[in-house]
Amino acid sequence: MNMKKITMAHGSGGKATNDLIKNLIVENFSGSILGNLGDSAYINLCGDLAFSSDSFVVQPEFFPGGDIGELSVYGTCNDLAVSGAVPMYLSFSLILPNGYIMDDLEKIVKSAAKAADEVGIEVVCGDTKVINSHSSNTPIINTAGIGVMGASLNDYSKIKPGDKVILTSDIARHGMAIFSARKELELENSIQSDCGNLYSIFEKTGYDGIKFSRDATRGGVAAVLHEISDKISAGFYLYENMIPIQEDVVYLCEFLGFDPLVVANEGVAVIISEAKKAQKILNKIRQTKMGRNASIVGEVYETNNVVMETKIGGVRTVEMPSGDLLPRIC
Amino acid sequence: MKLTVDFKNPELAKSLIDKISAEVFDEKSYNIMEICGTHTVSIFRYGIRSVLPENVNLLSGPGCPVCVTSQGEIDAIFEILAKTDICVLTFGDLMRVPGSRGESLEDMQSEGYDIRVVLSPLDAVDIAEKEPDRNFVLVGIGFETTAPAIAASVVSAEERSLRNFYLLAYNKTMPEVIKFLLNDSKLNVDGFLCPGHVSVVTGEEIYFSLPENNKAAVIAGFEPVDILSSILYIIYQINRNEFKVYNNYSRAVRREGNIKAKKLLEEVFVKCTASWRGIGQLKNSGLCLNKKYEHFDALKVFDVDPRPAIAKEGCRCGEVLKGYILPKECSMFGNGCTPEKPFGPCMVSTEGACAAYFKYSS
Structure with missing residues (x-):
């Protein structure tokens, strides 16, 4: 040809x-x-x-x-x-x-x-x-x-204990889509990247009540939260049962030994908002196509680390990703 | 899929946590060892330690395949790379394991050596078939879980008459190391969380020596409800002094194991002495290629002999694997040994006890 x-x-x-x-x-x-x-x-x-x-x-x-x-x-x-x-x-x-x-x-x-x-x-x-x-x-x-x-959303000094953490969409789709395409994994239904336009979210919400935001690309949500907590004297307390994630993404991550919190996204922003305005902001985010699965996943708390309450009520540290993700063997 | 969701059920998990609290005696301590890297990670990811009574101690035994691979075996990979222009195919876990000189496969890759990560041993055979002018060495590590797939790759390479595919046969098996742990007078373990994946292949038989030595033995899956209910069964056995192998992962493990997989292992491998990091040489604990398939044996073909394992000075990985110390008790932990720049193998793999402690334990 x-x-x-x-x-x-x-x-x-x-x-x-x-x-x-x-x-x-x-x-x-x-x-x-x-x-x-x-x-x-x-x-x-x-x-x-x-x-x-x-x-x-x-x-x-x-x-x-x-x-x-x-x-x-x-x-x-x-x-x-x-x-x-x-x-x-x-x-x-x-x-x-x-x-x-x-x-x-x-x-x-x-x-x-x-x-x-x-x-x-x-x-x-x-x-x-x-x-x-x-x-x-x-x-x-x-x-x-x-x-x-429109507003400065990169000012760490605004972040205070009690503020809420919002994820604008379900996590880990882009990283897993790329991984499965690269490794030619033959999955029943391929996982689609979340690659999309985050500006559509801010167009809808405006900036009222939003103190800080960052998109959770390489290193995932975990890297973003660690980067922020390194710059402030506080940390983050997350609730695993509030973290939005597709079931097929959970299974692929588990199969490969990846923590979904460290997997890359291309359409997820981490938004830190005033506590009392968080629900209102969330409602608006959910009205957008990009933000249908948004969720309030935790809050800023006094201790300078990133921890998560697991679904069974245990508490664990959220890891800071290091280097390329390497799949496990068994 | 629904099945695994049920095994993550928070209400069920919470009721098990209550039952465990009600069952333990305050004055007694319960030392439970897991011998599977996936258990180590699950225990951390679900925060299981944090919901257990303080006198229930979970210890990580020799269950992480990368961690128990000896330094000599790791160095042999580098020796082959130095000797000949060849492509090394490896599972991702091995990429950051440092050789004796401090370099890792990841470092070698950035220097231009041909090192590729595979997800399955059969992918390795496909790659070798696609590139007939290049030689490939698959680094075969793991326990009975990965061994059948590695054996299948060798059979497949033979069926396709490939003569550019070789195997570093480093697979290890559980029975001898269990015997080793039981013979260790310093071992302070009351019960074992037996590895679910290994058991799928081996069945229950390999754990019979545990109850004979008054140790609880429960075969466990990897979801929180699996692990918590297995811990509860272990505590029951300890409290009643009635020990037996209990299969708490019956949705995947049959009493006799996977006969087909076992036959495949017999077809390709023969039991041999293997070097275990931190433990030393154990007779009959390794799987070497048998006569029929020895032309695939990378050690023989490239004339490399893994030197006797010499642990790196300062690394206490061996003591961690035997449950003598917790990772935090090693002076190098987080101090010259981190997941980013691991000094010892327990820090390398996601499933290594030290890496898991470092990543998930505040």
């Missing part, structure tokens, strides 16, 4: 690069700023700004529930959203392996464009390079985003 592929020429800056940018990138990302194809994008913003950047190297690039295209847009937009910003402008840069299939690249770009439309962020600049396929056989994407601040 004669399949169109990426060649080194697509990264050379000549006609092939130009055609790729015009026919694939500009074609899919609507917006006059990008279409101008200047060396810089001119943007006009007022007020305090949030700025975030992230690189995406996920393998496989197509996974159950998503792909690297939408992930690269949601990922940076989610960082802006949980920081209390409205996502406004995004850069989108591709590093492509020589020989990469053009149809797959198109799928990725289209999916990124769809995600950007959903969030309401405009892609205004970017770059394309081609590398030898020995270095990577899947695309690498970098995105950087700018947002206008």
Whole structure:
């Protein structure tokens, strides 16, 4: 089969690069700023700004529930959203392996464009390079985003004992979806990544009563709570029976020996809220598509550690994840 | 699936906790040893220690496959890697185990050595078949639980006439180490939480020596209700001084075990002396490839001999495995030995007693 592929020429800056940018990138990302194809994008913003950047190297690039295209847009937009910003402008840069299939690249770009439309962020600049396929056989994407601040949700000093901890969705789906895709686990029903737009949650809730938030990506909910407790003199007390998680995700985690709290998410924010407003915030989160399974899972307490009351009433420390997750043997 | 949900039932668990409290005598202490890494982790994950009376002590015995793999056996993997351009296929647990020089397979991988994690031994055979120009060594560790799948991988490699697949046959078996524990005059254990997964293969027979030596023996599953009810049965046996092997995991374990799996082990392996970390050499406690399959034996093919186990100085993993000390009593615990940078093997595997204490015990 004669399949169109990426060649080194697509990264050379000549006609092939130009055609790729015009026919694939500009074609899919609507917006006059990008279409101008200047060396810089001119943007006009007022007020305090949030700025975030992230690189995406996920393998496989197509996974159950998503792909690297939408992930690269949601990922940076989610960082802006949980920081209390409205996502406004995004850069989108591709590093492509020589020989990469053009149809797959198109799928990725289209999916990124769809995600950007959903969030309401405009892609205004970017770059394309081609590398030898020995270095990577899947695309690498970098995105950087700018947002206008609605509230500061990164201020540790606001967190006080008694505040409530809300998870905006069920946990561990992205990590387990990637793991099962990578290991070609033949599961009856594949676990879908939770990759999605967290800004939709803050659009609904506003910022009233929300003191702090962070998205629980690599290292999962456990890493986020440990990072926060390292910065404050208090800690977290969680209730296992309140933690939202799909049953098939529980079983796969148990089978592989993973604690779901340390598994990656791409559509879960940890929100710390004033106790008396927590239920109201939760009700609003649950009205969104992303937040249907949200739950108040615990509270900030005086002791500087992260513990969880188990379903049988025992108490245990929640581990800080270390290194890559390694499956157990028996 | 419903079945395991029932075995997590909080009300049932709470009523068992009440029953345990009512059954224990305050003046007596109950030392219960688990000899399965999955039990070690379940006990921590569900916070089972924290709901038991203070005089019920749970000790972690030699049940974590990575922990009991000797330093010599670990070093032999590095020796093969140094000797020849080969791909090592391993279970994830072994990736961070340090060799004698301090390097781990994870370190070697970042230096460009071809080391891949497999979830199943049969995946290893598939990989070897797909890449016929490369040689592969599967590191086969574990107890009777993993041994049948490893044996099946060898049979499968033979059926596919693969000559680029080799096995480091490090599997160990339970009966001899149970005997070793019973012969240890320092052992202070009243009852054993017998490993559910191992028992699925072996059946009940391998534990008969426990009640004969006045030790309680209950085969247990891994959900909180399984573990709590098994602890309760152990305490019953101790209080009544009536010891027997009780199968409390009958939904998975048959009295005679899994006959097919046992036959497969007999087809591929022969009993041999094995080196156990912290315990030493135990006769008939290992599974080596028999004559028919010895052409798959990586030790023979690559001419490597695991040196006699020399424990690393300062590491008290051996004492932890025998229940003499709790992980926290080792001076290196959290102090030069952490899950991120483990010094001894009990800190490496998720199921290692030290790693479990470090991660889940406040």
